[in-house]
Amino acid sequence: MVRRILQGLVIAATICFFLGLAAAIYFDIYLSLMVVTDAFLQVAGAIFFVFLLMLIFRYATLLLMAFLQHLETVGETVDLKDYPMVTMILPAHNEGPVIESSIHGAMNMDYPAFEVMVVDDGSTDDTYERACKLRQMYGSRLTVITQPNGGKSTALNNGISRARGELVLCTDADSKLEPQTLREAVKHFADPEVAAVAGNVKIANRLNMLTRLQALEYIEGLNLIRSAQALTRRITVIPGPIGVFRKSVLEEMGGYLSDTFAEDCDLTLRMMIAGKRIKYEANAIAWTEAPEKVEALFKQRYRWGRGILQALMKHRAQLWKPTQDPIAWLMLWNMVFESVALVAMDFCGIGLFFLMALSGGLSSLVFLWWTELTILDMVAAVYCIAREKEDLRLAFYAILYRLFFIPFVDGMRFFATLDELFNVRMGWFTQQRMGRI
Amino acid sequence: MNIELYSLLATLVLVATLASVVFAFASYMLFRIREHRKLQRKKASVHAPAPAPAPTPVAAAAPIPEPARPRFFKPYEPAN
Numbered sequence: 001m002v003r004r005i006l007q008g009l010v011i012a013a014t015i016c017f018f019l020g021l022a023a024a025i026y027f028d029i030y031l032s033l034m035v036v037t038d039a040f041l042q043v044a045g046a047i048f049f050v051f052l053l054m055l056i057f058r059y060a061t062l063l064l065m066a067f068l069q070h071l072e073t074v075g076e077t078v079d080l081k082d083y084p085m086v087t088m089i090l091p092a093h094n095e096g097p098v099i100e101s102s103i104h105g106a107m108n109m110d111y112p113a114f115e116v117m118v119v120d121d122g123s124t125d126d127t128y129e130r131a132c133k134l135r136q137m138y139g140s141r142l143t144v145i146t147q148p149n150g151g152k153s154t155a156l157n158n159g160i161s162r163a164r165g166e167l168v169l170c171t172d173a174d175s176k177l178e179p180q181t182l183r184e185a186v187k188h189f190a191d192p193e194v195a196a197v198a199g200n201v202k203i204a205n206r207l208n209m210l211t212r213l214q215a216l217e218y219i220e221g222l223n224l225i226r227s228a229q230a231l232t233r234r235i236t237v238i239p240g241p242i243g244v245f246r247k248s249v250l251e252e253m254g255g256y257l258s259d260t261f262a263e264d265c266d267l268t269l270r271m272m273i274a275g276k277r278i279k280y281e282a283n284a285i286a287w288t289e290a291p292e293k294v295e296a297l298f299k300q301r302y303r304w305g306r307g308i309l310q311a312l313m314k315h316r317a318q319l320w321k322p323t324q325d326p327i328a329w330l331m332l333w334n335m336v337f338e339s340v341a342l343v344a345m346d347f348c349g350i351g352l353f354f355l356m357a358l359s360g361g362l363s364s365l366v367f368l369w370w371t372e373l374t375i376l377d378m379v380a381a382v383y384c385i386a387r388e389k390e391d392l393r394l395a396f397y398a399i400l401y402r403l404f405f406i407p408f409v410d411g412m413r414f415f416a417t418l419d420e421l422f423n424v425r426m427g428w429f430t431q432q433r434m435g436r437i
Numbered sequence: 438m439n440i441e442l443y444s445l446l447a448t449l450v451l452v453a454t455l456a457s458v459v460f461a462f463a464s465y466m467l468f469r470i471r472e473h474r475k476l477q478r479k480k481a482s483v484h485a486p487a488p489a490p491a492p493t494p495v496a497a498a499a500p501i502p503e504p505a506r507p508r509f510f511k512p513y514e515p516a517n
Contacts, residue, residue: 295468298465299468350458365447367447404453405457408460410458412464415465
């Protein structure tokens with residue numbers, strides 16, 4: 001107990017130190033801008049200042065909401081009287097190197113009533129054969145079906161329609177679930193209002209700089225946002241590697257649709273618009289394999305970027321209906337901000353960097369801007385790492401994260417946005433599995 | 438911290454940021470070129486006559502599992 005209090009105090013002191021530093025830098029930036037007399041630099045400085053304010057507000061809001069959500073769940077002890085049957089669906093297309101590991105992981109659940117259903121989506125490798133071999137080991141608890149290649153959505157729908165469970169866990173064949181996942185996720189369904197629970201996705205293959213940066217991004221970026229959104233029960237993306245749904249809700253929604261490249265985002269948005277409540281469970285953990293090479297990362301982010309835009313465009317009418325569900329409306333606009341405005345702001349910021357540094361000699365501002373954002377990243381990273389009991393060393397990657405990773409990822413999102421606007425043809429890129437999980 | 442050090446650090450930040458954006462652009466161009474080539478190959482293969490399938494002895498053929506036809510849900514109808 002004393003150790004936990006001490007740990008909490010150390011983390012709180014670290015966060016306070018960083019926040020103090022960020023405030024001092026912010027004040028320094030303000031003072032630097034006050035002495036500028038050139039008209040162009042004044043306008044550029046004002047834009048710079050507003051961007052920075054918006055980013056600070058974003059971080060502060062996310063951290064506060066995530067912290068409140070954490071407080072809400074700390075004392076939450078739900079004693080399940082009966083355990084609803086859960087069907088875990090693993091859609092798989094050419095997942096030979098990882099399918100066995102995924103099935104073993106799914107079968108290892110600490111939960112009394114579940115079945116696992118592998119849906120082979122017309123694989124051309126030995127995915128189906130490898131999955132079938134394990135049927136002897138697990139008996140009737142493992143079902144393996146195959147279908148002609150029709151995409152992930154049809155594979156998931158196929159599994160959902162055959163599921164015997166009252167609840168359905170959708171995962172990816174390249175993900176490995178932790179044993180407590182089902183127990184932790186299912187407890188939320190004691191509340192009849194809850195339609196789905198989003199889980200916590202973590203990177204398993206932290207083998208090089210690129211995958212470690214992605215590990216930090218998942219913890220500090222994606223999970224922080226999801227945790228903050230969960231306070232309102234309106235999450236905008238239930239991640240593909242781990243989402244638990246009521247089967248009745250999936251049927252009501254018409255299952256997954258294949259008209260976007262982000263079927264998980266599309267389904268979540270449809271649920272949110274239909275007034276369904278979605279929670280987040282940080283202890284329902286899925287370990288997934290991240291792209292280890294830049295080319296694979298590019299393809300993944302390109303697909304995500306375009307998929308999210310497609311889903312947003314599909315539901316754009318909701319952006320003009322604030323009265324239907326004001327919080328869901330805010331969440332949709334927040335999604336527009338995160339996927340479009342934030343990228344544009346980053347690029348405008350970079351442009352202003354150059355102009356101010358080259359024409360006005362205000363290069364110190366460039367460094368202060370970057371330091372301010374890196375400190376905010378570090379604060380968020382320290383909080384998330386402490387909350388998830390993750391590797392503290394990841395916090396130091398925040399420096400490289402802001403310096404290289406964010407401009408690179410924003411660049412990819414920018415090109416994906418352009419291609420989506422100009423309707424450039426794209427295909428579904430399959431990530432080559434390395435069998436790391 | 439004096440102004441020279443600020444300028445040096447700012448230059449480092451600028452160079453790193455610019456390099457990352459240029460790298461993203463290069464990755465994008467490479468990706469587009471590969472996609473274009475893939476499309477060309479696909480088009481070429483559509484026009485080429487398909488080779489006749491080689492006969493396989495019946496006894497050697499592995500049992501092919503009957504694929505389960507996907508069942509589809511009713512189309513999604515928004516509530517409003």
